[in-house]
Structure formats: structure tokens, C-alpha cells
Amino acid sequence: MRSSDREPLSGVKVLDLCRVVSGPFATMHLGDLGADVVKIEEPRHGDESRRYGPPFIAGESAYFLSVNRNKRSCAIDLKSSAGRDTVLALAGVADVVIENFRPGTLEKWGLGFEALRNSNPRIILCSISGFGQTGPDADRPGYDLILQGESGVMDITGDPDGAPMKVGTSIADLVTGLYASQAVLAALMRRQRTGEGGRVGVSMLDAMASLLTFNAGMFFASGESPTRRGNVHPTISPxxxxxxxxxxxxxxxxxxxxxxxxxxxxxxxxxxxxxxxxxxxxxxxxxxxxxxxxxxxxxxxxxxxxxxxxxxxxxxxxxxxTVKEVCEAPQLVERGMVQTADHPVSGAVRFIARPIRFDDRPPAPSTPPPTLGQHTSEILSDWLGWGGDAHADHHAGPSGSTSKRQGLMSDNPAA
Incomplete structure (x- = not known):
């Protein structure tokens, strides 16, 4: 684990129940700022984005590697009773839990906000969803392409005489992740002031709709919906x-x-x-x-x-x-924005570092994205003080008693 004593979130513990992009992007930024981020993954396959590709680097998905630096991986089956109890124990010493399952999923597993708060009255739960926790569309799954369309962004993107066009990156996932990290920071400030945790939520639809800004303003002012303009600006030329x-x-x-x-x-x-x-x-x-x-x-x-x-x-x-030109741009390279971390499987992995600077210092070196379950025993020891052989059939519970490790995984599931 990297030294983050000088980083603003040093000492903050984040329990990351997220997968794919929006949540992992949020927790990566919290890790970039010094938080100790523990990524909980399903023991057999892990975060599904581990299988997104090509390309793969020595079997590791470049997609997964791009949004999971500065985290530790702990393999736990959330659907098992032992897994649920372990997550509740981890939540008991965490500052933040962040998740991006469909509304109601954590409650079904016994890991809803009330259960988390019973373990830790000061816990902050940040929930990312496609359409929000309430409303007629609350149960719909949230995927980037779908939300780019539902939010109106695709309708104003592309050639005026052509088809609607998605943005060339996963903008719905990414902006939602940024809002989620902002929400967590605000909730931590509120807790510092009031002593209370609580729930915060970010909807992908809400996040994308907020980006309409002047386009929504034009509709509210005129009653007419803006249309695709291609690459031109509505009020400035050239x-x-x-x-x-x-x-x-x-x-x-x-x-x-x-x-x-x-x-x-x-x-x-x-x-x-x-x-x-x-x-x-x-x-x-x-x-x-x-x-x-x-x-x-x-x-x-x-x-x-x-x-x-x-x-x-x-x-x-x-x-x-081109993306190649950006990744090799002297301006970014000289400012330390292109970093390299030594991954245990993929070797030297390069990525674009965090864009936030404190006191004009370049971003601190990052730890590489973890392999599946790489830090399971380390985390249970660091956070909970649970000892014993990580590869044994049992683990020591918080009271010192021994309980079955059903739903938990060794440090190296592939071993």
C-alpha cells in the first residue's frame, strides 16, 4: 500500500462495492486523493470489467486497469452469509461505503443502509444508480449508451443531417463517477461538522441532464428543443x-x-x-x-x-x-500526468494520473490496479485484526472465534 500521509484523504477508509465504470471511477479518484480503498469483488470472476477486451495485457483487461489504480482487492461473496457478515464488519470500521447496484439489491443481501448503520452509526453510504432510487424508472439498469440517449446528449451530438451520436468516451459513467466522488467529499465534510453519517445518491440520468446547461436554458427560454449542430457553436463563429x-x-x-x-x-x-x-x-x-x-x-x-x-x-x-498524441504529449509528460505502476502480472502499466494538484505538486506515485483477491488477508488483518492462514479453510472472527470462510477467497484465487 502506498504512503499517502501527505494526501488530503489520508486515513479515510472507503469500502468499494462497485463494478464496471461509474463507481470504480469514483473510488479511483478517492484513492488518488489518499483514501484507503478496499474493492470488494465476487470471488470467482471479480468485477465484470476484468473480462472487457481486447486489448489485454498478459491476460489483464486494459479497460479494468484504466479505472482501478490505488485500490486493494478483497474477494468476498456478498450473497453468502459469511460474506455479508464480513462486509458488515468491514463497514463497522469504514468511513464510506460506495455501491452501484440496482436500487434494492443491497437490502436484498442484508447490506442496506440500516444494516450498515447498525454496524457503524457514522457510516456514509454513497449509492450510484442509473435513474435514481425513486421514480417510475428507478428499477431500470443504467448503461452508458442508454443514459447518453435518455439524457438528451445524443440528440444534440452529431451532424445536423445525420444520426444521433454518442460521445466518444463513456461520458455518462465518468461524469456520474466524478459527481459521486464530490458527493462523498461533501458528506465527509458534513459529518465532520455534525458528527453524523448518512446517505448520498447520484443518478446517471440526473448527472447527464445537468450537463445540458445552456441547451436546457435555451429550451426553457424559448420552448424549442435545441437540435444537433455538429461541431459549431450556437452563438459564436468561427x-x-x-x-x-x-x-x-x-x-x-x-x-x-x-x-x-x-x-x-x-x-x-x-x-x-x-x-x-x-x-x-x-x-x-x-x-x-x-x-x-x-x-x-x-x-x-x-x-x-x-x-x-x-x-x-x-x-x-x-x-x-489522436489518443496516441495525447498520451505522449510533452505538456502532460513533463507535468507528471503520464504515470507508470508495476503491476504483478502485466508489468509496467501506464495511465493518465489524477488532474488535481495541491501546492503545485505533481500527483503522487500510484499503486497498480489489484489482481482479483490480491489483498484479502492483508485487508482482513489491517482493518479487522483477523489473523490466521489466508489459505486455510477457516478464519478468525472478530471475537477471536473461528468461523467457516465460506464466501471468502484466498489472496490469489487463481493459485
């Missing part, structure tokens, strides 16, 4: 991608000051006298005409040439990078 001779760039001429500089820099000063483009609202209204003029101009020069020219003039611009 503020979109342009094809150059060897690729694509983004250009953001966000106000009239930038417009005057922009026209001079690209060698089209005559545009400043064209009344169709004299103000930002006029440029937005006459976007098609403007793009027809600008497109052949940009096509004449390379990406590097345009970025240098526009950048030196202070015009907002940027490359449209």
Missing part, C-alpha cells in the same frame, strides 16, 4: 474545426477583438469591412457564408504552420490530437 493540408485544427474566435486580429493574421483583412461578419451575432447568423470563405484558406497550410501563426497572435486554437 468556433469549430477546420481541415488543413495535413489534418484538422480547432479555431475559436470568441469575440470581436479576436475577430479583428484573426482577419489580419490569415491575410483576409477585407472581411473586417463585410457587414455580414461585423459583429459576433452576425457571424453566427451567417456562419455558412463565413465557413465557405475560410475553408479554402485553412486548406492551404499545415497544422503546425497554422497553430504557430494563430498561437503567436493570441488566437485560441489547437490541434485535434
Amino acid at each position: 468556433y469549430e474545426p477546420f481541415r488543413v493540408s495535413d489534418g484538422w485544427i480547432n479555431v475559436g474566435v470568441a469575440n470581436d477583438k479576436f475577430w479583428s486580429i484573426f482577419c489580419e493574421v490569415i491575410g483576409r483583412a477585407a472581411l473586417l469591412g463585410d457587414q455580414r461578419f461585423a459583429t459576433a451575432p452576425r457571424r453566427a447568423s451567417n456562419r455558412d457564408d463565413l465557413v465557405r470563405i475560410l475553408a479554402p484558406v485553412f486548406a492551404q497550410r499545415t497544422r503546425a504552420d497554422w497553430l504557430a501563426t494563430l498561437g503567436q497572435a493570441g488566437i485560441p486554437c489547437g490541434a485535434i490530437n
Whole structure:
């Protein structure tokens, strides 16, 4: 386990009952901030994302590795009585329990909030769901693609004349995970002030709907639902991608000051006298005409040439990078944002580190994502003081008595 004494969540114990993306992304960020995150996994197969692929690195899913650093894995069958009792014992010394099962699942297993609170009156339970704990859709499963559609985000994404388009990353899962980590931090602050734990919840639908911001504002103001605009902005132009001779760039001429500089820099000063483009609202209204003029101009020069020219003039611009280019970007590498951890199976595993900095320090080194059940005995010893041979048929209970390890798994299930 890494040393996290200097991290803001040092000493905070998080019991992670999550799987796939939204919950693991939340708990990874809590681990990045120094929390001791114990990931509870089903003993036979573990988190189902362990099987997502390709690609795999020495049999380990790259998908799983990407959202599970800075955690320890404890293999427990939540559906067994021994597993339930062990989780309740762990919750008794935890600060936070976070889960992303369907509403009612934990209650069915005897692990609902009341059971957790009986073990620990100060416990904080954070529940992630697809559609919320209440309402007519509460029982529906939450999957990223489904929530991207249900939230309206797909309807405003894509070509105006094309099909609705999902975002290129699992945005519903990821933003929900970010909200969940924020909810946990807020609940910890509340407990510090009041001494009380409690429940917090984040719905994927609620989280995605919150991202509509000005799109929802436009509907509330006009009664008309915004439609797909492709890559263009509803009120700013030019503020979109342009094809150059060897690729694509983004250009953001966000106000009239930038417009005057922009026209001079690209060698089209005559545009400043064209009344169709004299103000930002006029440029937005006459976007098609403007793009027809600008497109052949940009096509004449390379990406590097345009970025240098526009950048030196202070015009907002940027490359449209590939994932490879981002992962190898000097700006990220120099700032320590591309980290490597030594995984016991996959070797050197690289990932994008946490984006939060304290006192201008780069992110601390991370521990690698765990193998299934890698830390079971270690966790039971650290958190509960339970001793004994992890590979034996029994384990010592909290009172020192011995009970069957049915529902628990050794440190290395594959062994």
C-alpha cells in the first residue's frame, strides 16, 4: 500500500462495492486523493470489467486497469452469509461505503443502509444508480449508451443531417463517477461538522441532464428543443474545426477583438469591412457564408504552420490530437500526468494520473490496479485484526472465534 500521509484523504477508509465504470471511477479518484480503498469483488470472476477486451495485457483487461489504480482487492461473496457478515464488519470500521447496484439489491443481501448503520452509526453510504432510487424508472439498469440517449446528449451530438451520436468516451459513467466522488467529499465534510453519517445518491440520468446547461436554458427560454449542430457553436463563429493540408485544427474566435486580429493574421483583412461578419451575432447568423470563405484558406497550410501563426497572435486554437498524441504529449509528460505502476502480472502499466494538484505538486506515485483477491488477508488483518492462514479453510472472527470462510477467497484465487 502506498504512503499517502501527505494526501488530503489520508486515513479515510472507503469500502468499494462497485463494478464496471461509474463507481470504480469514483473510488479511483478517492484513492488518488489518499483514501484507503478496499474493492470488494465476487470471488470467482471479480468485477465484470476484468473480462472487457481486447486489448489485454498478459491476460489483464486494459479497460479494468484504466479505472482501478490505488485500490486493494478483497474477494468476498456478498450473497453468502459469511460474506455479508464480513462486509458488515468491514463497514463497522469504514468511513464510506460506495455501491452501484440496482436500487434494492443491497437490502436484498442484508447490506442496506440500516444494516450498515447498525454496524457503524457514522457510516456514509454513497449509492450510484442509473435513474435514481425513486421514480417510475428507478428499477431500470443504467448503461452508458442508454443514459447518453435518455439524457438528451445524443440528440444534440452529431451532424445536423445525420444520426444521433454518442460521445466518444463513456461520458455518462465518468461524469456520474466524478459527481459521486464530490458527493462523498461533501458528506465527509458534513459529518465532520455534525458528527453524523448518512446517505448520498447520484443518478446517471440526473448527472447527464445537468450537463445540458445552456441547451436546457435555451429550451426553457424559448420552448424549442435545441437540435444537433455538429461541431459549431450556437452563438459564436468561427468556433469549430477546420481541415488543413495535413489534418484538422480547432479555431475559436470568441469575440470581436479576436475577430479583428484573426482577419489580419490569415491575410483576409477585407472581411473586417463585410457587414455580414461585423459583429459576433452576425457571424453566427451567417456562419455558412463565413465557413465557405475560410475553408479554402485553412486548406492551404499545415497544422503546425497554422497553430504557430494563430498561437503567436493570441488566437485560441489547437490541434485535434489522436489518443496516441495525447498520451505522449510533452505538456502532460513533463507535468507528471503520464504515470507508470508495476503491476504483478502485466508489468509496467501506464495511465493518465489524477488532474488535481495541491501546492503545485505533481500527483503522487500510484499503486497498480489489484489482481482479483490480491489483498484479502492483508485487508482482513489491517482493518479487522483477523489473523490466521489466508489459505486455510477457516478464519478468525472478530471475537477471536473461528468461523467457516465460506464466501471468502484466498489472496490469489487463481493459485
